[in-house]
Amino acid sequence: MSPLFLFLSFVALLSALGVVFAKNPIHSVLFLILTFFSLSGHYLLLNAQFLAAVNIIVYAGAIMVLFLFVIMFLNLNVDTEPHKPALAKIAAAIAGGSLFVIMIVALRDIQLPAVNGTAFDSQIGMVDKLGMVLFTTYKLPFELASILLLVAMVGAVMLGKRETGERHF
Amino acid sequence: MDQNIPQVIQTVPLQYYVFFATALFAIGVIGVLTRRNAIIIFMCIELMLNAVNVLLTAFAAYRSDANGQVFVFFIMAVAAAEVAVGLAIIVMIYRNLQNTDVNLLNRLKF
Numbered sequence: 001m002s003p004l005f006l007f008l009s010f011v012a013l014l015s016a017l018g019v020v021f022a023k024n025p026i027h028s029v030l031f032l033i034l035t036f037f038s039l040s041g042h043y044l045l046l047n048a049q050f051l052a053a054v055n056i057i058v059y060a061g062a063i064m065v066l067f068l069f070v071i072m073f074l075n076l077n078v079d080t081e082p083h084k085p086a087l088a089k090i091a092a093a094i095a096g097g098s099l100f101v102i103m104i105v106a107l108r109d110i111q112l113p114a115v116n117g118t119a120f121d122s123q124i125g126m127v128d129k130l131g132m133v134l135f136t137t138y139k140l141p142f143e144l145a146s147i148l149l150l151v152a153m154v155g156a157v158m159l160g161k162r163e164t165g166e167r168h169f
Numbered sequence: 170m171d172q173n174i175p176q177v178i179q180t181v182p183l184q185y186y187v188f189f190a191t192a193l194f195a196i197g198v199i200g201v202l203t204r205r206n207a208i209i210i211f212m213c214i215e216l217m218l219n220a221v222n223v224l225l226t227a228f229a230a231y232r233s234d235a236n237g238q239v240f241v242f243f244i245m246a247v248a249a250a251e252v253a254v255g256l257a258i259i260v261m262i263y264r265n266l267q268n269t270d271v272n273l274l275n276r277l278k279f
Contacts, residue, residue, distance in 0.1 A: 002177045009189050016193055016216055020200035025208060032212050039219055045177040046230035048238055055222075058245050063215070063252045070256050071208060074263050082205040082270040092202030100195035104188060112183045115174065115231055122173035124235040133235045134242070145246045152250030159257035 004045060012038040025076045029068050036060040048125035178231055186227035193220035207259050207269040211252075218248055 015038065018031035036059045043052035084092075123129050134142055193216060200213030222241045229237025259269060266273050 002180050005177055005181050005185070009185075012189075013192055013196065016196040019209075019212060019216060020196060020203065025206060028209055028212060032215065035216065036219065039223055042223055043226055045175065046226055047175045047178075048226050048230055051222075051226055051238055051241055054242060054245055058249055059215075059219070063249060066252060066256055067208065067212060070260060074260070074269065076206070076208065076269065080268075082268075082272065084203060084205055089203045093199055095202060096195050096199030099198055100191060103191045103195070107184070107187050107191065110184070110187075112187075113232070115178055116233070117174065119233070120174055121233045122175060124233055125230065125238055130235055130238055130242075133239055137236075138239050138243075141243060145243060148247065148250050152253045156253040156257040159254065159261055 002045070004041075008038045008041045008045070012042070023081060024078050025071045025081065026068070029064060029071060032067075033060050033064050036064070043125075046125070047122055050125055050127045050130050175230070183227060183231050186224060190220045190224040190227070193217075193223070205270050205272055207262065207271050208256075210271065211255055211259065215248065215252070218244065 012035050015031045015034040019028045019035065022028045022031060036055060040052040040055045040060070043049075043055060121129075197213045197217035197220060200216065201210050204210055204213070222244055225237045225241050225244075229235065229241075262274070263269055
């Protein structure tokens, strides 16, 4: 058992719990960034260097800055944080916990294929190999992803635009 | 055995990654069910998305199959688009209600 795997899993799960249980939304965002960094560590351990870099750049860099920006923009803090009744929280924790237990019990005895030592290629996560696959087999989905990002950008601008006669907040 | 197989793949069974991703997903589900702030709920959805990403990467790495990692790349691109639109919707909700509490939106069910 790799100690690094245990350490990264521990950090990821603890900071994920921090996201859920932090009172202040800013703390939740910071815990989520820590989770993403430990997941990038997992990607590095699995020899998926490209995904580790993309995870840090896209998730920890772009997406979390967007979250942080919106939270600070709307001035959300501990005082404005709405709370559910304790009974609803306990029911939700039981529901989530039983989902976890059921999944673990169902997946405990599955037979996963062993690692094929002779045909194993440790370089598949590198930029050159992955880029080769991305620009040959997955050329069309790659181009469609660019259209999706354009549509999302236009949609976000349209949604965020102030309509005439609307009051400032 | 190939010398280049990463040490984690040799020593950690694939099932441990399944358990780890399941735990991360369950934490995301608990977050969606317990919180009322729309932004926190959105962050917990990101957490669930990332649990699936870890599982896809682990399976792709153990089977040394690049297709799974390309799939994770596309999931990240879609997640970026989703976050941009989702946060714009949340800002619009705040502009109309001066709040991001999802319980104030219960009129949508009629």
